Amino acid sequence: MEDRIELLQGTLDLLILRTLQLGPVHGHGIAKAIQRSSEDVLLVEEGSLYPALHRLIKRGWVTYEDGASENNRRAKFYRLTPTGRKQVLVETTKWEKLTRAIARVLRPA
Amino acid sequence: MEDRIELLQGTLDLLILRTLQLGPVHGHGIAKAIQRSSEDVLLVEEGSLYPALHRLIKRGWVTYEDGASENNRRAKFYRLTPTGRKQVLVETTKWEKLTRAIARVLRPA
DNA sequence: GGTCTTCCATAGACATTCTAGGTCGAGACT
DNA sequence: AGTCTCGACCTAGAATGTCTATGGAAGACC
Numbered sequence: 001m002e003d004r005i006e007l008l009q010g011t012l013d014l015l016i017l018r019t020l021q022l023g024p025v026h027g028h029g030i031a032k033a034i035q036r037s038s039e040d041v042l043l044v045e046e047g048s049l050y051p052a053l054h055r056l057i058k059r060g061w062v063t064y065e066d067g068a069s070e071n072n073r074r075a076k077f078y079r080l081t082p083t084g085r086k087q088v089l090v091e092t093t094k095w096e097k098l099t100r101a102i103a104r105v106l107r108p109a
Numbered sequence: 110m111e112d113r114i115e116l117l118q119g120t121l122d123l124l125i126l127r128t129l130q131l132g133p134v135h136g137h138g139i140a141k142a143i144q145r146s147s148e149d150v151l152l153v154e155e156g157s158l159y160p161a162l163h164r165l166i167k168r169g170w171v172t173y174e175d176g177a178s179e180n181n182r183r184a185k186f187y188r189l190t191p192t193g194r195k196q197v198l199v200e201t202t203k204w205e206k207l208t209r210a211i212a213r214v215l216r217p218a
Numbered sequence: 219g220g221t222c223t224t225c226c227a228t229a230g231a232c233a234t235t236c237t238a239g240g241t242c243g244a245g246a247c248t
Numbered sequence: 249a250g251t252c253t254c255g256a257c258c259t260a261g262a263a264t265g266t267c268t269a270t271g272g273a274a275g276a277c278c
Binding site: 005006008009010011014015018019034037038039041042092095097098099100101102104105106 | 115117118119120123124127128143146147148150151201203204206207208209210211213214215
Binding site: 115118135136137138155156158159160163178180182183184185 | 254255256257258259260264265266
């Protein structure tokens with residue numbers, strides 16, 4: 001296949017949190033949303049997605065309710081908790097700080 | 110203890126390659142250079158640095174010669190191979206593609 | 219009823235970083 | 249001479265997070 005780009009470790013949580021900022025979405029929908037908004041650059045594997053979601057739940061940043069998808073399939077609609085909502089900002093800031101730092105190193109003096 | 114920021118997995122190789130673009134440097138010097146040019150945001154632990162360097166050598170992107178440091182200590186001066194020099198561009202492009210993609214996801218529509 | 223697709227999930231492999239140790243030698247100080 | 253610190257190098261093992269591969273359940277569709 002083509003140039004698959006692997007996610008950087010630690011970035012998936014942020015991508016998920018940010019996606020959930022727009023409202024409750026089920027797992028499959030999160031993956032599709034990230035793929036779409038990244039213009040097909042980022043492909044979230046299920047084997048990465050669900051462990052990540054469970055991680056976020058464990059940390060109290062995300063919760064879910066059972067429901068039915070647009071296609072009438074059983075689905076869990078994940079959404080941010082109040083803590084999670086704050087955490088999005090923390091994580092976003094951290095990401096920006098980090099990428100700015102890396103950019104400085106990459107930019108040849 | 111302040112807000113230690115951990116490196117993202119996969120970014121260290123690029124940081125090292127980019128640092129070596131400026132000329133041969135010994136390990137300790139690489140760590141200091143990255144710390145300095147990132148304005149103390151990125152701290153490269155030795156336990157990450159040396160495995161990374163050996164990885165890059167194994168891939169044929171980096172090589173080294175023995176020499177003496179500014180302080181007259183024994184040191185290995187690491188430098189890019191011709192292949193490594195090309196690889197810097199590849200890795201830089203990948204990084205930019207990835208961060209652009211992530212930025213699109215983070216940017217709320 | 220059979221098959222496709224959607225949605226959820228996990229086990230195990232893999233890669234990279236960190237923690238926590240250790241070595242060895244140069245220079246400084248006593 | 250002895251000892252201390254620091255510079256430079258290194259590794260083992262733990263921790264983390266992603267990927268590969270796989271499976272299951274249930275609705276849709278023929």
